[in-house]
Amino acid sequence: MYTHLYLRASFKDQDANRAKVALEQFAVEKQLEVVGIYAENVSGTKLNRPELMRLLNTAAAGEVLLVESVDRLSRLSQGDWEALKATIKTKGLRLVVADLPTSHMLIQDQGITGQIMDVVNGMLIDLMATMARLDQEKRVERIRQGLENKRAAEPDWKPAGKGKNVVKWNAVKALMQKHPTMSADDIATLAKCGVATVYRIKREMSLA
Incomplete structure (x- = not known):
């Protein structure tokens, strides 16, 4: 089978x-x-x-x-x-x-x-x-409560943004420049990243 x-x-x-x-x-x-x-x-x-x-x-x-x-x-x-x-x-x-x-x-x-x-x-x-x-929902709730407690204790605190993977972003950009007609899915596969990342880089390049 x-x-x-x-x-x-x-x-x-x-x-x-x-x-x-x-x-x-x-x-x-x-x-x-x-x-x-x-x-x-x-x-x-x-x-x-x-x-x-x-x-x-x-x-x-x-x-x-x-x-x-x-x-x-x-x-x-x-x-x-x-x-x-x-x-x-x-x-x-x-x-x-x-x-x-x-x-x-x-x-x-x-x-x-x-x-x-x-x-x-x-x-x-x-x-x-x-x-x-339910396990997933509990984890999300714990994170939410943790953030609320942190903000209550430190009103000016803001969560740090997730830094981008420079090597991966450069690889995606290189593929876009070398293969301008390649689909986002194919680029994501070759660069080993998510399709959403490819679209974010595309937007960044269009604004540059």
Whole structure:
């Protein structure tokens, strides 16, 4: 059976491919053939992620969507999570979560037992997705409260802006100048940065 690996890390993490080796080993143990690896550094609170969308467009019915844990796939709002689940179901994909043993049964057809476990597994994944979302919301709230406390204690305080990566910005600018017709997506891929960064640099260059 074919499987597609989805690897995600937030912007603050260093490497979305951190779990790649472990998932590849999991695939070998479960006799799955890896036909696609999709890795990206993007927040799990966003539904429209380039690599996730590419996976969903590429994978065929009956194939496996393999993730390390539910929170790598979703920290989505309830509405967005329902939309993603509906897309996975419509595509006929089998969502297998490496650290959720009940989902491993979806790799093989198990008759009536498999149908029952599919329902149980769906409930567990929903629960884990909810926990991942709540964890994200708590972290955001803690940050918000921390900023409010800091401002209350120091009225003149302002958070420092995130400094730009000069080397990466120069690489993007060089690609733009050398290949003026190249798409923002292709430039972002070559420069190993987000598409949003490419558009920011484009705006900066247009104002220069």
